Amino acid sequence: MGEWTFIALLFIISLILPAVPIIAGRLLGPRKPNPLKNSTYECGVETVGDTWVQFKVQYYIFALVFLIFDIEVVFLYPWAVAYHQLPLFGVVAGIVFIVTLAEALIYAWRKGALEWV
Amino acid sequence: MTITPITIAFFIMAAFTLGGSLGVVTNRNLFHAALYLVLALFGVAGLFVLLEAPFLAAVQVLVYVGAIAVLITITIMVTRRIMGVTESVNRQWPLAAGVSAIMAITLGFVVLDRFAGKLPVAAVPGDNIVRLGEALVNYDAYLVPFEVASVLLLAAMIGAIVVARE
Numbered sequence: 340m341g342e343w344t345f346i347a348l349l350f351i352i353s354l355i356l357p358a359v360p361i362i363a364g365r366l367l368g369p370r371k372p373n374p375l376k377n378s379t380y381e382c383g384v385e386t387v388g389d390t391w392v393q394f395k396v397q398y399y400i401f402a403l404v405f406l407i408f409d410i411e412v413v414f415l416y417p418w419a420v421a422y423h424q425l426p427l428f429g430v431v432a433g434i435v436f437i438v439t440l441a442e443a444l445i446y447a448w449r450k451g452a453l454e455w456v
Numbered sequence: 457m458t459i460t461p462i463t464i465a466f467f468i469m470a471a472f473t474l475g476g477s478l479g480v481v482t483n484r485n486l487f488h489a490a491l492y493l494v495l496a497l498f499g500v501a502g503l504f505v506l507l508e509a510p511f512l513a514a515v516q517v518l519v520y521v522g523a524i525a526v527l528i529t530i531t532i533m534v535t536r537r538i539m540g541v542t543e544s545v546n547r548q549w550p551l552a553a554g555v556s557a558i559m560a561i562t563l564g565f566v567v568l569d570r571f572a573g574k575l576p577v578a579a580v581p582g583d584n585i586v587r588l589g590e591a592l593v594n595y596d597a598y599l600v601p602f603e604v605a606s607v608l609l610l611a612a613m614i615g616a617i618v619v620a621r622e
Binding site for chain 1: 465487505511515518519522523524526527530531533534535536585586587588589590592593594595599602603605606607609610612613614616617620621
């Protein structure tokens with residue numbers, strides 16, 4: 340359980356660290372609101388139109404491709420950890436797995452799914 | 457029951473999971489519901505750590521908190537006028553309630569039937585990830601599901617690209 344103590348500690352620090360400037364700003368900063376200060380802006384410019392717009396479907400394909408290779412990592416990680424103990428058969432089985440997913444990557448590439456249109 | 461750091465950690469993680477799940481089902485803003493889902497999934501990762509399943513915890517963060525949450529967020533972003541939906545109850549709720557009740561009863565029965573009054577059991581071997589890796593490519597163990605998974609992922613990729621391009 341020892342190494343998890345550090346992660347728990349980091350977790351607590353990660354909660355405190357962003358909270359401190361926000362709370363300190365509330366407590367220490369002067370508060371003189373006016374309509375201009377309270378207006379919504381993005382990168383210093385006033386926003387145009389509705390915030391909840393429909394984004395391009397291209398993002399969705401990128402997310403799906405990312406998901407598929409993320410799951411590939413999950414399968415390959417134990418295989419890579421056990422690599423030194425594996426018989427040749429096991430190594431080949433892992434390579435078959437990788438090649439199958441390389442086909443998926445080539446398919447996505449050739450279909451132009453990775454290009455920004 | 458004695459209070460140990462483990463029990464405290466368990467209650468914190470259980471609070472994350474249950475609180476996040478409640479946020480998902482009660483929030484009227486779909487995007488905020490998705491963010492609460494991330495919180496709940498993160499709590500489940502913490503519970504995996506407490507069950508001494510660090511690999512599953514890493515997978516939970518990598519796949520669910522990482523990829524699935526991104527996918528759900530982007531699905532909301534690319535869907536037209538979805539933010540106009542502010543109803544948290546629609547006419548399918550009796551069906552959903554029925555399915556959820558059956559799931560809860562089944563899982564609760566399994567937990568009570570298997571683990572009531574007794575704590576598990578043998579210690580987890582330290583080299584469990586090596587064993588998992590060996591079992592994945594072992595002909596007598598999980599070789600076929602392992603290779604089928606790659607074909608399934610290939611099919612999912614092709615299907616997603618075909619559907620999304622239309």
